[in-house]
Amino acid sequence: MALSVDHLTRTYAGAGGTTLTAVDDLSFSAGSGEIVGLIGPNGAGKTTTLRCIAGILRPTAGRTAIDGHDLVADALEARRRLAFMPDEPHLFEYLTVEEHLRLVARLYTVTDFDRRARALLDELELTGKEGSLPGELSRGMRQKVVIACGLVRDASTLLFDEPLTGLDPIGIHRMRETIVARGRAGACVLVSSHLLHMVEEICTRIVIMDRGRKIADGTVAELAARSDLAGAGSSLERIFLRVTGRDAPVEQP
Amino acid sequence: MFAASLYIALCSAKNRMRMRLRRLREPRYFIGALLGAAYLFFVFVLPRRAIGRRGRRRGFPGGEAFGEAGLAFGSVGLMLMAAVAWILPATSSLFAFTEAETDLLFPAPVSRRDLLVHRLVRSQLGLLFAAMMPAFLIADAASAFERLLRGLALWVMFATVRVYFAGVTMARAHLGSRTLSAQIAAWVPLGITIAAGAIVGTPLIKVIRLIPTASFPEIIARVNELTMSGLQAVVLWPFRALIRPLLVDSVASFAAAIGPALLVLTATIAWVLWADAVFQASGTEPVIARAPAGRRRQASAPRVRAGSLALALTGRPELVFFWKNGMQMVRSLNLKSMLPLMILGVYAVVGARAGFSTNLAQAVCLAALMLAGAATLLGPGSVMSDLRGDLRHIELLKTWPVGGSAVIRGEMLWPGALLTVTTWFLLSCATLLSDAAFPRVALDWRLAFAGVAMLVAPALIFAQYTIHQAAAVVFPGWIPSDNDMRGFESMAQRLILFAGVVLALIVVVGPGAIAGGLAGLALYRLAATPFVFVPCAALCLGIVAVEVFLATEALAPVYDRIDLSGVERGD
Numbered sequence: 074m075a076l077s078v079d080h081l082t083r084t085y086a087g088a089g090g091t092t093l094t095a096v097d098d099l100s101f102s103a104g105s106g107e108i109v110g111l112i113g114p115n116g117a118g119k120t121t122t123l124r125c126i127a128g129i130l131r132p133t134a135g136r137t138a139i140d141g142h143d144l145v146a147d148a149l150e151a152r153r154r155l156a157f158m159p160d161e162p163h164l165f166e167y168l169t170v171e172e173h174l175r176l177v178a179r180l181y182t183v184t185d186f187d188r189r190a191r192a193l194l195d196e197l198e199l200t201g202k203e204g205s206l207p208g209e210l211s212r213g214m215r216q217k218v219v220i221a222c223g224l225v226r227d228a229s230t231l232l233f234d235e236p237l238t239g240l241d242p243i244g245i246h247r248m249r250e251t252i253v254a255r256g257r258a259g260a261c262v263l264v265s266s267h268l269l270h271m272v273e274e275i276c277t278r279i280v281i282m283d284r285g286r287k288i289a290d291g292t293v294a295e296l297a298a299r300s301d302l303a304g305a306g307s308s309l310e311r312i313f314l315r316v317t318g319r320d321a322p323v324e325q326p
Numbered sequence: 327m328f329a330a331s332l333y334i335a336l337c338s339a340k341n342r343m344r345m346r347l348r349r350l351r352e353p354r355y356f357i358g359a360l361l362g363a364a365y366l367f368f369v370f371v372l373p374r375r376a377i378g379r380r381g382r383r384r385g386f387p388g389g390e391a392f393g394e395a396g397l398a399f400g401s402v403g404l405m406l407m408a409a410v411a412w413i414l415p416a417t418s419s420l421f422a423f424t425e426a427e428t429d430l431l432f433p434a435p436v437s438r439r440d441l442l443v444h445r446l447v448r449s450q451l452g453l454l455f456a457a458m459m460p461a462f463l464i465a466d467a468a469s470a471f472e473r474l475l476r477g478l479a480l481w482v483m484f485a486t487v488r489v490y491f492a493g494v495t496m497a498r499a500h501l502g503s504r505t506l507s508a509q510i511a512a513w514v515p516l517g518i519t520i521a522a523g524a525i526v527g528t529p530l531i532k533v534i535r536l537i538p539t540a541s542f543p544e545i546i547a548r549v550n551e552l553t554m555s556g557l558q559a560v561v562l563w564p565f566r567a568l569i570r571p572l573l574v575d576s577v578a579s580f581a582a583a584i585g586p587a588l589l590v591l592t593a594t595i596a597w598v599l600w601a602d603a604v605f606q607a608s609g610t611e612p613v614i615a616r617a618p619a620g621r622r623r624q625a626s627a628p629r630v631r632a633g634s635l636a637l638a639l640t641g642r643p644e645l646v647f648f649w650k651n652g653m654q655m656v657r658s659l660n661l662k663s664m665l666p667l668m669i670l671g672v673y674a675v676v677g678a679r680a681g682f683s684t685n686l687a688q689a690v691c692l693a694a695l696m697l698a699g700a701a702t703l704l705g706p707g708s709v710m711s712d713l714r715g716d717l718r719h720i721e722l723l724k725t726w727p728v729g730g731s732a733v734i735r736g737e738m739l740w741p742g743a744l745l746t747v748t749t750w751f752l753l754s755c756a757t758l759l760s761d762a763a764f765p766r767v768a769l770d771w772r773l774a775f776a777g778v779a780m781l782v783a784p785a786l787i788f789a790q791y792t793i794h795q796a797a798a799v800v801f802p803g804w805i806p807s808d809n810d811m812r813g814f815e816s817m818a819q820r821l822i823l824f825a826g827v828v829l830a831l832i833v834v835v836g837p838g839a840i841a842g843g844l845a846g847l848a849l850y851r852l853a854a855t856p857f858v859f860v861p862c863a864a865l866c867l868g869i870v871a872v873e874v875f876l877a878t879e880a881l882a883p884v885y886d887r888i889d890l891s892g893v894e895r896g897d
Contacts, residue, residue, distance in 0.1 A: 086351065129721045131887060148886065152727040163722060165650065167657035175637045179646055180726050186639055206657075 075261030110276035479571035647736025687762035730885030774856035842866030
């Protein structure tokens with residue numbers, strides 16, 4: 074498996090000496106070419122899960138591995154194989170777009186950098202912005218730079234946290250194509266998003282989380298069947314509301 | 327708006343303190359805090375009690391000790407600071423609004439003046455802490471009430487300095503304005519400063535020239551006389567007004583002295599608000615009030631300079647950090663604003679060397695030596711373009727396939743190299759002029775000293791950076807994400823860190839210094855030339871380099887376990 078998450082648990086210290094369990098005994102795996110959607114309500118633990126997989130947070134318990142390389146025991150090998158694209162585009166204020174890409178290329182030993190960079194800048198509509206500093210770019214543009222940094226190398230596992238935030242309609246369209254293309258090329262892709270129609274459209278499998286736990290895992294058809302919504306032309310949105318127990322009508326005041 | 331500002335300031339301070347107290351549940355922070363408290367107790371509180379037992383003295387301490395001399399030197403020093411502020415390559419952050427303030431307050435129905443007043447209010451708690459800390463910690467026989475008054479006097483002075491520097495930053499940014507009103511608002515204060523500098527500076531230079539021949543009491547008497555007479559007295563009045571409350575010896579005289587100081591503060595605030603209104607009305611870009619919220623961003627937007635160095639696509643990972651930190655620093659600096667300082671420095675060295683004046687050569691040599699010492703011993707604590715500055719990017723760094731030891735070594739490479747080169751440059755200047763400052767010391771000894779200093783300086787600089795990186799990975803929550811003091815805890819932490827750095831320096835540099843020293847003495851017996859100390863300094867440097875390497879290797883597992891939730895973020 075390209076990505077395996079086994080009994081992952083992550084807790085935080087909360088107020089008043091309490092412990093907040095953000096991710097609770099989560100297990101799932103994904104193979105090459107799979108595009109897995111990670112969805113859940115706010116506070117479900119999606120971002121914490123992605124950060125644990127990316128090696129940013131150390132799991133309180135359990136393990137995650139990329140291509141068999143443990144993120145804690147064999148961190149460098151695992152990190153070489155994954156690309157994490159966070160929801161907030163944190164870039165170095167004083168490095169240009171091109172310098173960011175070059176920096177990543179150096180760190181990950183990308184050989185044909187110029188060709189790749191040019192292609193990526195075209196693909197993400199960043200051509201002409203190579204010499205710009207992050208402060209001169211819009212939020213959407215900065216998001217694209219973060220994604221370009223993730224894609225400039227051949228990562229076997231791609232982690233996207235809300236990849237469409239701040240993008241314009243053309244950007245959203247292109248980003249969907251980019252993600253699908255990477256999946257078709259054999260990468261294992263994990264996408265966390267609240268845009269359920271996009272997740273439904275591009276993902277081959279869905280993992281639904283709530284309160285830190287996995288509550289459903291499967292294709293849209295499988296999830297629909299399990300939640301008694303099969304055959305009704307169910308959308309992922311209906312399935313999601315049903316599975317998370319939030320499908321009751323809300324009383325208006 | 328004033329009440330709202332006060333509410334924001336107090337609630338933020340309260341919640342920040344709660345968060346920091348909560349962090350003490352982690353054993354390492356708790357132990358660190360205990361050690362810090364013990365350090366403060368033994369270094370500051372205990373000596374104060376000892377002085378108290380030896381006999382209390384009524385009145386403010388220092389009143390008699392410093393007296394008029396303190397007032398004279400203090401006012402001249404403040405005035406020099408006020409003049410130097412115009413050429414300093416730094417900008418005030420007083421009116422740099424945070425993202426939250428920009429998003430929430432700018433759209434609110436409040437005037438621009440209220441927004442500026444809001445920033446003034448928000449800065450006061452930090453200044454109050456900064457004033458009260460020395461007032462209460464310095465060991466002398468003053469009562470708690472006297473210390474409180476002394477702290478208040480310091481607060482007024484700090485607040486005035488802060489507001490003045492914000493005004494200077496604002497005016498400097500508009501010196502090139504195309505609007506007449508903005509030009510007047512920008513150039514008139516600069517003109518006044520130059521005129522004031524000339525009025526005080528001319529007689530002051532005469533006094534300085536007396537230094538080699540006159541006694542210390544004579545110098546004091548001359549400076550007193552200078553500050554009390556003629557136009558100088560008028561020019562220095564605001565500065566004396568700010569210093570006087572610190573030096574009075576009774577509560578009654580404090581009450582009389584604080585009024586003029588508050589008047590100076592009010593006038594400074596009024597000037598800044600007026601200047602901002604003029605700049606705003608002139609339609610020029612409001613660079614200060616809408617300064618970006620990013621913690622390290624400058625009031626002026628960063629620019630990509632020509633001749634940027636391209637990163638090679640292969641090589642050691644440490645060099646990636648060297649390149650990154652170097653590019654970031656070069657682009658974050660306002661090189662134009664550093665130009666006057668550079669010209670002044672070059673003029674001083676070239677002029678002194680060309681034999682314009684022996685006094686000037688002596689002064690420049692001593693100044694270069696002092697600056698070299700400061701760069702070596704204080705530089706690593708101040709130049710934070712290393713892991714401390716990169717803690718806000720730690721999430722990104724942790725996804726990179728680079729080992730912790732390489733990250734730590736790479737992060738300190740640029741600032742360490744920069745300070746080393748700066749120190750070498752200053753030592754070279756001092757060596758060049760050393761015949762004027764140290765005529766009795768033989769040339770070979772002066773050259774040997776320069777060689778030894780040039781080798782020992784990088785050892786001291788990199789040893790300190792290693793200690794700072796260690797602190798950053800062990801106590802990431804204690805590393806300030808900017809250069810502002812953030813309350814008691816931060817100030818105490820800095821004191822602790824300073825003490826820790828000194829102790830660790832002794833431990834790290836000690837073996838090298840002993841080995842180099844012993845080797846030097848042995849070789850000197852054989853060769854009897856001071857140049858034998860140079861290879862011994864190289865031996866010291868080598869030993870420290872090995873220690874630094876081993877320390878960075880040992881820190882790697884700690885880096886991998888950095889707890890991000892311990893890193894304070896947000897506004």
